[in-house]
Amino acid sequence: MPSTRCSESEMTTKLDLEDIQYLALARAPAITGRYEFMSFQNAASGRAWLSALIDKVQSVADAKQSQETDQRWVSIAFTWNGLRALGLSDAALATYPEEFRAGMVARAEVLGDIGAHAPSNWNDGTAEDRLHAIIILFARTESEHARCVAEHARLVADCPGVEVVSSIDLLATPPFEYAHDHFGYRDRMSQPFVEGTNLDPTPGSGAAIKAGEFILGYPDEFGVTTSLPEPSPLTKNGTYMAYRRLEEHVGQFRDFLREHGKTSDEQELIAAKLMGRWRSGAPLVLAPDKDDPELGGDLMRNNDFNYAKQDPHGYAVPLGSHIRRMNPRDTGHNMNRRRMIRRGGTYGPALPEGAPDDGVERGVAAFVICGSLVRQFEFAQNVWVNDRNFHELENERDPICGNQDGTLEYKIPKRPIRRKITGLPSFTTLRGGAYFFMPGLAGLRYLASQD
Numbered sequence: 001m002p003s004t005r006c007s008e009s010e011m012t013t014k015l016d017l018e019d020i021q022y023l024a025l026a027r028a029p030a031i032t033g034r035y036e037f038m039s040f041q042n043a044a045s046g047r048a049w050l051s052a053l054i055d056k057v058q059s060v061a062d063a064k065q066s067q068e069t070d071q072r073w074v075s076i077a078f079t080w081n082g083l084r085a086l087g088l089s090d091a092a093l094a095t096y097p098e099e100f101r102a103g104m105v106a107r108a109e110v111l112g113d114i115g116a117h118a119p120s121n122w123n124d125g126t127a128e129d130r131l132h133a134i135i136i137l138f139a140r141t142e143s144e145h146a147r148c149v150a151e152h153a154r155l156v157a158d159c160p161g162v163e164v165v166s167s168i169d170l171l172a173t174p175p176f177e178y179a180h181d182h183f184g185y186r187d188r189m190s191q192p193f194v195e196g197t198n199l200d201p202t203p204g205s206g207a208a209i210k211a212g213e214f215i216l217g218y219p220d221e222f223g224v225t226t227s228l229p230e231p232s233p234l235t236k237n238g239t240y241m242a243y244r245r246l247e248e249h250v251g252q253f254r255d256f257l258r259e260h261g262k263t264s265d266e267q268e269l270i271a272a273k274l275m276g277r278w279r280s281g282a283p284l285v286l287a288p289d290k291d292d293p294e295l296g297g298d299l300m301r302n303n304d305f306n307y308a309k310q311d312p313h314g315y316a317v318p319l320g321s322h323i324r325r326m327n328p329r330d331t332g333h334n335m336n337r338r339r340m341i342r343r344g345g346t347y348g349p350a351l352p353e354g355a356p357d358d359g360v361e362r363g364v365a366a367f368v369i370c371g372s373l374v375r376q377f378e379f380a381q382n383v384w385v386n387d388r389n390f391h392e393l394e395n396e397r398d399p400i401c402g403n404q405d406g407t408l409e410y411k412i413p414k415r416p417i418r419r420k421i422t423g424l425p426s427f428t429t430l431r432g433g434a435y436f437f438m439p440g441l442a443g444l445r446y447l448a449s450q451d
Helices: 041-058 060-065 082-086 098-102 105-111 142-156 251-258 264-275 320-325 371-386 440-450
Strands: 002-007 032-040 072-078 133-139 162-171 225-226 240-250 343-349 363-370 409-412 417-424 429-439
Touching: 002 072, 032 041, 032 060, 032 082, 032 142, 041 072, 041 082, 041 142, 041 162, 060 363, 072 082, 072 142, 082 429, 098 105, 098 371, 105 371, 133 142, 133 363, 133 429, 142 162, 251 264, 320 371, 343 409, 363 371, 363 429
Parallel strands: 162 343
Antiparallel strands: 002 225, 032 133, 032 162, 072 133, 072 429, 240 363, 240 429, 343 363, 409 417
């Protein structure tokens, strides 16, 4: 897509935080949520639905100002088919990037979404062409969650031609002291800081990244502002999102730890070696032999490490571990052009410790937010997650979210002899996914006003 190089003064332009949807650059203090996937039978019904919701969507500025008092947070985004359903012209639709136009289903081979992960196995409707939009709710309490769901159901009933394709409810897993997934790993450990958000990066997070790497209409790390897809009133201050619904096989994960660790301490170490952090969040680079929960919860310390100098050979954090793949830090190239913002939460009931697998689906339903789906998200999936030869490992994929087929291995460097685990099982399975475009508030108003 054509681009322009900006002057130095333009490169330091502040973000329009009053227009950018809050989800892109802020996080809500919520314990519950719901995603509803929407379809429009005609443009008029879709615009009526959107018009009724615009005033409920918060900007970054709104969310920060009222974070202590707000009870719910709402965001809205659209698939390429959804923009077409709302009446965008063919000429305008052709200006969007190829991967967004094609959609996640068509990109399955690139993403490694094959076998058990293939779109043909998804059961939430996200693989269907009739998926047009998503409305994302996060709520502070379960009662507010229920109120919002009922209110939206009434709105849908009042908008003939609008229907809910599917929905998924989110709920934080206990204990609630900090966010974590169903495997027990502390979440939200390493997020990029974006220039213009007025937030200071924590130690180890690196310098703030240019906004154009995430939000359309701003200079990127090369000082270039990529030309906006058309029409620009719709796309300025927007961003792309990759949605992924990952089932976590908790029972299988626990069985694996017991199979390969004789004691509870050994099992915890294996879990840490797969992730690159102890489940408390403490990084193995800084706590290689024993968990340090205090370190894991300290935002000023738990991200302050590198690999090139502190652990070049992976004796602390194995070269193929999840966090080393998803953020190679100082051992990666053009890292500021690869970083992604992650949002989402857990779904399904927690599996009690010691309980056998109950067959209930549980996992993580998350969004990857970026300025370029192909350069950031698709690169990460293709190279970091599923490349067998990442770091010249020869026969490995990401042990947590890679596409495992039972023939791969996982190597844990150790002196004098490394440990190699063969036949690594799949701890996660993709159950749904889609590409969305999330406009700014002005873009939402533009869409709602078109005839």
